[in-house]
Amino acid sequence: xxxxxxxNGNSFDIYEYLGAHSTAEGTIFRTYAPNxxxxxxxxxxxxxxxxxxxxxxxxxxxxxxxxxxxxEMRYKFRIYGKNGKYIDHCDPCGFGFELRPDTCSVIRxxxxxxxxxxxxxxxxxxxxxxxxxYEIHLGSWKKPENSNCEWYNYAEIADNLISHVKENGYNYIxxxxxxxxxxxxxxxxxxTGFFAPTSRYGxxxxxxxxxxxxxxxxxxxxxxxxxxxxxxxxxxxxxxxxTPLFEYPSDDIGYNEWGSCNFNxxxxxxxxxxxxxxxxxxxxxxxxxIRVDAVRNLIYWQGDEKRGINTRALEFLRxxxxxxxxxxxxxxxxxEDSTAYPKVTESAEKGGLGFDYKWDMGWMHDxxxxxxxxxxxxxxxxxxxxxxxxxFKNERYILPFSHDEVVHGKAAIVQKMNGGYxxxxxxxxxxxxxxxxxxxxxxxxxxxxxxxxxxxDEKRQQDWxxxxxYEHDSFNQFIKAINCIYQQFNALYRxxxxxxxxxxxxxxxxxCIYSFIRKGIDCDLLAVxxxxxxxxxxxxxxxxxxxxxxxxxxxxxxxxxxxTPEGESRFKVxxxxxxxxxxxxxxxxxxxxxxxx
Numbered sequence: 126x127x128x129x130x131x132x133n134g135n136s137f138d139i140y141e142y143l144g145a146h147s148t149a150e151g152t153i154f155r156t157y158a159p160n161x162x163x164x165x166x167x168x169x170x171x172x173x174x175x176x177x178x179x180x181x182x183x184x185x186x187x188x189x190x191x192x193x194x195x196x197e198m199r200y201k202f203r204i205y206g207k208n209g210k211y212i213d214h215c216d217p218c219g220f221g222f223e224l225r226p227d228t229c230s231v232i233r234x235x236x237x238x239x240x241x242x243x244x245x246x247x248x249x250x251x252x253x254x255x256x257x258x259y260e261i262h263l264g265s266w267k268k269p270e271n272s273n274c275e276w277y278n279y280a281e282i283a284d285n286l287i288s289h290v291k292e293n294g295y296n297y298i299x300x301x302x303x304x305x306x307x308x309x310x311x312x313x314x315x316x317t318g319f320f321a322p323t324s325r326y327g328x329x330x331x332x333x334x335x336x337x338x339x340x341x342x343x344x345x346x347x348x349x350x351x352x353x354x355x356x357x358x359x360x361x362x363x364x365x366x367x368t369p370l371f372e373y374p375s376d377d378i379g380y381n382e383w384g385s386c387n388f389n390x391x392x393x394x395x396x397x398x399x400x401x402x403x404x405x406x407x408x409x410x411x412x413x414x415i416r417v418d419a420v421r422n423l424i425y426w427q428g429d430e431k432r433g434i435n436t437r438a439l440e441f442l443r444x445x446x447x448x449x450x451x452x453x454x455x456x457x458x459x460x461e462d463s464t465a466y467p468k469v470t471e472s473a474e475k476g477g478l479g480f481d482y483k484w485d486m487g488w489m490h491d492x493x494x495x496x497x498x499x500x501x502x503x504x505x506x507x508x509x510x511x512x513x514x515x516x517f518k519n520e521r522y523i524l525p526f527s528h529d530e531v532v533h534g535k536a537a538i539v540q541k542m543n544g545g546y547x548x549x550x551x552x553x554x555x556x557x558x559x560x561x562x563x564x565x566x567x568x569x570x571x572x573x574x575x576x577x578x579x580x581x582d583e584k585r586q587q588d589w590x591x592x593x594x595y596e597h598d599s600f601n602q603f604i605k606a607i608n609c610i611y612q613q614f615n616a617l618y619r620x621x622x623x624x625x626x627x628x629x630x631x632x633x634x635x636x637c638i639y640s641f642i643r644k645g646i647d648c649d650l651l652a653v654x655x656x657x658x659x660x661x662x663x664x665x666x667x668x669x670x671x672x673x674x675x676x677x678x679x680x681x682x683x684x685x686x687x688x689t690p691e692g693e694s695r696f697k698v699x700x701x702x703x704x705x706x707x708x709x710x711x712x713x714x715x716x717x718x719x720x721x722x
Contacts, residue, residue: 128182134396134441137404137448140320143186144218145200145232151192152232154178154200156216157394158366159185161204166191167213168200168229175203199229201360206367214360215317217371217398222305222317224324228360231324237333239411241340248345248413248455250481251297252521255611255618256457256566258347259295259574260527261286262312263303263326266571268586278327279335286335287342293574293601294608297345297457299416301528303332304351304402307358309583312528314351314418315385317361319402322410329410336411345413347457348406352399352445353419354385362386371395381427390423391437400445407453414457415449417442417480424466439478446479447472457481459523470521485522485565488513493530496556497541500637500658507634510656513563514626514641521621522565526573531581539576539600544658550576550596551687551710554603554680555654558712561607562643562652564620569604576600599686606685610678610714616645629653630666638707640666642717650677651715655707665704673718674698681711 126142127135143155156178158164165175170193178187187202194200201213215222219230264276267285290298302313305321313323322332339346355362355371362371363386372386373379381387389395406412419428423442426432446458460469460478463486471477491509498506531537542549542556553576560567572587576597579588591597611617619625622644629640629651637657643650651668655661668674679694681687689708696705696715705713 131397132393134393134444135448136397137401137452139397139401140218140220140405140409144216144220144320145194145230147194147196147232147234151190152194153188153190154194154202154216155181155186155188156202156218157186158202158204158370160207160368160370161187161366162207162209163205165203165205166200167203168194169198170194170200178202194232196232196234198232199223200232201229204366208367212359212367214365217318217362217365218320219318220321220329222321222324225307225309228307228317228358230318230321233321233329235329235409237330237337239333239337241337241411244340244343245411245455250414250455250457251566252481252621253619256297256523257295257608257611258297258299258523258566258568259290259293259571260299260301260525260568261571262301262528262581262583264309265581265583265586267589276326279322279331280327282326283335283338287339287344290344291342292605294605294612295569296343296612297347297413298339299347299568300349302349302351302418307356311356312583313349315354315356315383316351317356317358319355319398320405333410340411345457347414347416347459348410348412349418350403350406350415351418352388352403352441353422354381354383354387357384357386371398378426381422387422387427390435390441396441396444399441400448403445403449404452407449407456413455414459414481416459416461418461420460420462420469421464424462424464430464442478443473447474450479460484462486467519481521482523482566483520484525484527484568485513485517486525488517488522488563488565489525489530492556492559493538493541495656496552497543499543500656503637503656504635507637510559510639511631514628514631517564517626518621518623523568524560524563524565525568526560526570527568528570528581531570531572531577533580535580537577537580538573540578546596548658548710550600551681552656554600554685554687555656555710555712557604558607558652558678558680558714559639559654561611561617562641562650562712562714564626564643566618566620567611574601574604596686599684603680603685606678614645614648614650616643616648616650619643619645629668636661636664638664642668649717651703651717652712653703653705653707653715654712655709658709660709661707663704664707665702667701668698668703668717669701670719671701671717672698672720674703674715675718677714677716679711679713681708687711
C-alpha cells in the first residue's frame with residue numbers, strides 16, 4: 126500500500142497492508158487510527174491483556190508483530206480516544222469474525238489454490254452474451270435437515286446450489302451481501318466487517334471453494350457491495366478512533382433513512398477503504414462482479430434529488446469503477462439505481478459513472494403495477510409497458526425481480542398477479558416470457574422460479590415441497606424452458622445493438638396486445654403477448670419481409686399448466702402477416718424466416 130495513494134483516495138490494496146497477516150512465525154497486525162491517543166492489541170494470544178502497538182509511517186498507523194498469534198485466534202484493537210477512555214474495536218480490515226452475537230475479529234488462513242484459470246481466461250462482462258442472474262440469500266435458500274447447524278457452510282451448499290442453477294438455466298449467481306453483519310434481519314446491508322465474509326456460513330477458504338466450484342461449472346458469481354453506509358455498532362467503524370473517522374461529523378448527513386452511518390466520501394482514506402474492499406472480493410475471492418447497493422444515495426445527498434448532487438461521492442464512484450475495470454476488465458459492475466441520472470453506464474473517461482449495467486427499476490415498477498391491475502383497467506395503462514422501450518437504449522439495463530419485490534407486504538411475484546389462483550399462474554407465465562423477450566439482461570430472486578406464494582423470510586428456507594404440486598412444478602418447467610431459450614438465441618441478448626429491437630404492434634390498446642421483433646445474428650424472433658382476460662382469435666400482425674414462422678414457445682401449453690396441447694397452437698403466415706389465436710393472459714415467441722433465393 127502506498128501511503129500517499131491511501132490519503133489521496135487512490136488505493137485499491139489496503140488489505141495487503143492493514144488487518145491481521147499470518148506468517149509461519151506469527152501474525153502482524155496493523156490499523157489506521159489517526160486521532161487516537163494510543164492503540165493496544167488484545168486477544169486470545171495475550172490472555173486479553175494489552176499489547177501496546179507502535180505508531181508507524183506518519184504516526185497515524187499502528188503496528189505490532191505477535192509470534193504467539195495464530196490462525197483462528199480472536200483479537201480486537203483497544204483504541205484510546207483523546208479523553209483517555211477506550212473502546213475495543215473489531216478490525217476494520219479483518220478477514221474473519223466470530224459468529225454473532227460475539228464481535229471479535231478472527232485471524233484467518235487465507236491460503237487457497239484456485240483451479241478456475243480456464244474460466245477467468247474466458248470470462249467477459251457479458252455485454253454481447255446472455256446474462257441470466259439467480260439472486261440468493263445464502264442462509265435461506267436451503268437449510269440443513271436433521272442438523273444442529275442453522276445454515277449450510279459455503280462449501281457444503283456449493284454442489285446443490287450449482288446443480289439447481291444449471292438445471293434452471295441461469296448462468297450467474299448474485300449473492301446478497303456476505304460482509305460480516307451483526308443482525309440477520311439486515312440481510313447483510315448493515316455491515317461491521319467489510320473484508321470479512323460472514324461467519325454464519327463458514328470461513329474465507331470455504332467461500333473461495335464455493336466460488337471456485339461455480340467457475341469450474343461455468344457459473345459466474347456476483348456479490349452485493351454496500352459502499353453507502355455502515356452499522357452503528359460502537360465496536361465496529363463508528364467513531365473508530367474516538368472521532369468520526371469514516372462517517373460525517375454532522376448528524377444531518379451522518380445518518381440515513383436506514384438508521385445507519387453514512388460514509389464520508391469526501392475523505393481520501395474512506396474512498397481508499399471502500400474501493401479496496403470492492404477490489405478485495407474480486408481479487409482475493411475471484412468474484413466476477415459487484416452489484417453496488419443504493420447508488421441513489423451516492424448520487425444525491427441522502428438520496429434526495431432536492432438536496433442536490435453529492436459531487437465527492439460521484440468522484441468516488443467514477444474512480445472506483447474505473448480502477449476496478451483496469452484491474453479486472455471482465456468483471457461486472459452493476460448499479461442498483463432508481464434515479465434518472467444520465468450516463469450511469471457510460472465510462473468514467475467519457476463523463477459517465479463507469480458501471481457496466483444499471484438495474485431498470487422503472488421497468489420493474491411499471492410492469493408489476495400493470496399486472497397487479499384488473500384487466501378492465503389495463504387499456505388505459507397500456508403504455509406503461511411501451512414506455513421502457515422508449516428509453517432502454519439510454520443505458521445498459523438489467524431487468525430485476527429482486528428480493529426487494531417480495532418482502533414487506535409487497536407479496537411474492539405470482540401472488541402479485543391480479544385475479545384468482547389459476548389466473549395468477551397464467552399471468553406469471555406471460556410476465557416472465559415478456560421479461561425474457563424484453564431488451565436487457567435478467568435477474569430473478571430465489572423462490573420466484575418455483576412460483577412461491579409467500580413473501581421471502583430470511584429465517585426460512587424456500588418452499589421446495591411446492592414442486593410436488595402440479596401448478597408449481599409446471600411453472601418451474603416453464604421457467605426452465607424460457608431460460609434455455611434465452612441462452613440459445615442471441616436475438617434475446619444482443620440488447621445494445623441498434624437494430625436489435627423493433628415494434629410490430631404497440632397500438633392494440635383495447636385488446637392489450639403487444640408485439641415486437643428481436644433481431645439476431647442467425648435468426649430473428651417475434652414476441653406476441655395478450656395481457657387481457659379474453660381470448661383473441663385471428664390476431665393479425667405485420668411481419669414484413671418474413672415469409673415463414675415457427676412457434677418456439679407458447680406460455681399456454683399444457684406442459685406449463687396451460688390449456689393448449691403442444692403442437693396445437695393456431696397460427697399461419699400469409700402475405701406478410703402472421704395470424705394467431707391468443708389465449709387470455711398468454712404469450713408466444715416465433716422464429717421468423719425469409720425465403721431463401
